[in-house]
Amino acid sequence: MKPVTLKQIAETLGISITTASKALKDYPDVSKKTKRLVKELAETLNYKPNAFAVTLRTKESKTIGLIVPEVVHHFFSSVIKGIIAQAEKKGYLVIILQSNESYELEKKQIDLLLSKRVDGVLISLANGTGDFKHLNDLMVQDVPLVMFDKIAKIVNCSKVIINDRKAAYTATQHLIDNGCKRIAHFRGPLLPQNSIDRFLGYKQALVDNNVPYDPSLVYILDDMSFDEGKYFAEKLLKDHKDVDGIFINTDLVAIGAITKFNEMGIKIPDDISIVGFSNWFMSSVINPRLTTIDQPGYKMGKTAFKLLYKEIKKKKENLPPNFKTVELQTELIIRESTKQASLSKT
Incomplete structure (x- = not known):
């Protein structure tokens, strides 16, 4: 069936299209009786305003x-x-x-x-x-x-x-305050501004605390996935057995890393401490529960x-x-x- 038009409602009631339109919009210059008749008929016929026409008009x-x-x-x-x-x-x-x-x-x-x-x-x-x-x-x-x-x-x-640089600085500072001296960073791709700022916050915290910055401890992830978290956690331990802390760009990756460390028998936080980013609901149920930056x-x-x-x-x-x-x-x-x-x- 073709959609019912405002013209059909007006013709059925013997009123103008303008009056019918005003009745539907509760204009004060239309009587209560006319408003009632128009609205009842519109509901009975399942009338829907033409969205495109409304857009053109308004x-x-x-x-x-x-x-x-x-x-x-x-x-x-x-x-x-x-x-x-x-x-x-x-x-x-x-x-x-x-x-x-x-x-x-x-x-x-x-x-x-x-x-x-x-x-x-x-x-x-x-x-x-x-x-x-x-x-x-x-x-x-x-x-x-x-x-x-x-x-x-x-x-x-x-x-x-949010202030990604400041938040990343805080996350890294927390690791330093807890005694970490070889801190890795799992960052996102090179392009997004928030990925850049989180890396810069991480690096600045190291510099301000006289912790040597080692570019080989920074791993660039492509899709920031759970599987990448597992992969790079294992790769990190193969590359750097002395790492004792990681700041990770997002919780999903961090949960992947925790899962792999658990499988490998690495004790968290005794052997390695981890801070994530976003406060995903899974961060509070993984074992151990994940320290993270909460994004509102x-x-x-x-x-x-x-x-x-x-x-x-x-x-x-x-x-x-x-x-x-x-x-x-x-x-x-x-x-x-x-x-x-x-x-x-x-």
């Missing part, structure tokens, strides 16, 4: 696009929940897309969202993204953009971040949508954008994979 689709590297990742799933919670309050639909850490796919998804006439875009960049023309194209087309977590500093838009994913999602909503409103009111970078606080959660048991803020 220049607002009430949809936003969200691009993340992974949907099932603990951190990003928390971010998504935060975004949806805020979007629903403002009547927005969220189109969620997964880039799979692919720059080419990310570009195609931006084009798709533009074709859907979204009111704005939220994005955490793929590891493979090194060119930002597709993001600047959004800005050229006057589509508000907010970046979060994995961002590009040179793209002029609002951003929600849900709060990051809520904050990112609020910034985007403000930019959308400014555009609607023909006001210039007011780009902001919001930095959220992190926490060092100390558990049994290191030698203390307390809570400390970074």
Whole structure:
């Protein structure tokens, strides 16, 4: 069956299309009786407004696009929940897309969202993204953009971040404070800004504490997976039998490393201490429980949508954008994979 149109409702009731439209929107200049008749008939006929026509008329689709590297990742799933919670309050639909850490796919998804006439875009960049023309194209087309977590500093838009360098410094300092002197780092790919900043924080903590920096103790991981954690844990012990601490870029990799060490009979934290990053729920159930940096994913999602909503409103009111970078606080959660048991803020 063809969708029921507003014209059909108006003709059935013998009123104008304008009156029928106003009745559905509760305009005060339409009688209560007419409103009731129109709404009852609309419900009976299962009338749905033409979304495309509404978009053309109001220049607002009430949809936003969200691009993340992974949907099932603990951190990003928390971010998504935060975004949806805020979007629903403002009547927005969220189109969620997964880039799979692919720059080419990310570009195609931006084009798709533009074709859907979204009111704005939220994005955490793929590891493979090194060119930002597709993001600047959004800005050229006057589509508000907010970046979060994995961002590009040179793209002029609002951003929600944590201080990755400071958090990594705190994680490494904790290992040093617990007596570690040969500290390795499992880092992410070379490109993402957060991977760069976490490496720099790690390195700076060593320098500030007169712990020699050894580049051979830094391992670059490609997909930051559980299996990579297991592989590089075994490789690390083959390469450097004297290592007594590791700062690992994400909890999933850290849990893989702990699993491999357990299999090998390596005692944690007696033989080697480990600090992860993100505070994934599995970090509190692995044995031993993982000391980690807690990222406020849900709060990051809520904050990112609020910034985007403000930019959308400014555009609607023909006001210039007011780009902001919001930095959220992190926490060092100390558990049994290191030698203390307390809570400390970074």
